[in-house]
Amino acid sequence: MHGQSEPDPPYSQEGQPGRGPAALRRSTRVVILTGAGISAESGVPTFRGPGGLWRSYRAEDLATPQAFRRDPELVWQWYDWRRSVVGACLPNAAHRALADMERALDDFVLVTQNVDGLHRLAGSRRVLELHGNIWRLRCTLECRPPWDDRRDPLPEIPPRCPACGALARPDVVWFGEALPGEVLAAAMDASRRCALMLVVGTSALVQPAASLPLLALENGAHLVEINPQATPLSRLAGEVLREPAARALPRWWAERRPGG
Ligand code: APR
Numbered sequence: 001m002h003g004q005s006e007p008d009p010p011y012s013q014e015g016q017p018g019r020g021p022a023a024l025r026r027s028t029r030v031v032i033l034t035g036a037g038i039s040a041e042s043g044v045p046t047f048r049g050p051g052g053l054w055r056s057y058r059a060e061d062l063a064t065p066q067a068f069r070r071d072p073e074l075v076w077q078w079y080d081w082r083r084s085v086v087g088a089c090l091p092n093a094a095h096r097a098l099a100d101m102e103r104a105l106d107d108f109v110l111v112t113q114n115v116d117g118l119h120r121l122a123g124s125r126r127v128l129e130l131h132g133n134i135w136r137l138r139c140t141l142e143c144r145p146p147w148d149d150r151r152d153p154l155p156e157i158p159p160r161c162p163a164c165g166a167l168a169r170p171d172v173v174w175f176g177e178a179l180p181g182e183v184l185a186a187a188m189d190a191s192r193r194c195a196l197m198l199v200v201g202t203s204a205l206v207q208p209a210a211s212l213p214l215l216a217l218e219n220g221a222h223l224v225e226i227n228p229q230a231t232p233l234s235r236l237a238g239e240v241l242r243e244p245a246a247r248a249l250p251r252w253w254a255e256r257r258p259g260g
Helices: 064-071 071-088 093-104 181-193 211-217 245-256
Strands: 030-034 106-111 127-129 132-139 168-171 196-200 222-226 239-241
Touching: 030 093, 030 211, 064 071, 071 132, 071 168, 093 106, 093 245, 106 181, 127 181, 181 211, 196 211, 196 245, 211 222, 222 245
Parallel strands: 030 106, 030 196, 106 127, 196 222, 222 239
Antiparallel strands: 132 168
8 A cells, every 4th residue: 555645534523632623634625515694794695594585585586597587677686686785795704714724725625505706705716606606697598608797786687698699697596497517516526525514504405505415424524514593404413503604613713723
């Protein structure tokens, strides 16, 4: 076995007795799964919590391909409003802690269900956006690749493809639509390989994202949940921090940062 590097031992939270939790190694394989809750303290509404979008709006009227075919103007008025809300928000300490984790760890993947773009704004680079990004548009005729458009408000509702003039749509995944194949495959692969998965701010109700932690567990990973509320994952997690992410995540990371 000479010359072959020893596989990284599974992560265990037990540190030296009385010395607090074990620090991560630079080589610890870490995957993060985030949901709307991580952006709640930045002012971005969640979906199902108090004041959540799906409490005031019907998803089937606004976030399905059928709704868009029926009334693209209504759908775009709603997305233009969501862009203006998100556009006024800044990353919080939880987003920033994840960007720091990416810099400090060699094998790190951030998988997000969020379309708000706040992870990238915080400096994260290795981000898999499962549900797309609200600041990106795509041509309904797919005459060209999706493009970034941060104009807020959009000067024209509904916006049109600058190349062919066809209707443009938000580059997000609507209910009933498939996730981008490559992104999902990369997220599943990373989940199978990781030694440690942090699940932050998701109700863990929407598939296939909600299955990624189960994939990680099946492959022996240690699961940490950060969420003020219980979720279907809570009973499976090795560690549960029942706190807001912007408080719990920076503290959790500070205690385990390689080299302290
Ligand atoms: N810190 C951590 N978690 C929080 C915080 C906070 N400050 N505030 C709320 N939460 C938790 C809630 O307790 C809840 O469990 O965040 C979770 C948000 O859940 P949802 O609103 O269901 O959002 P999410 O899980 O991201 O939804 C998944 O559903 O509507 C679709 O495509 C949309 O990506 C979204 C997907």
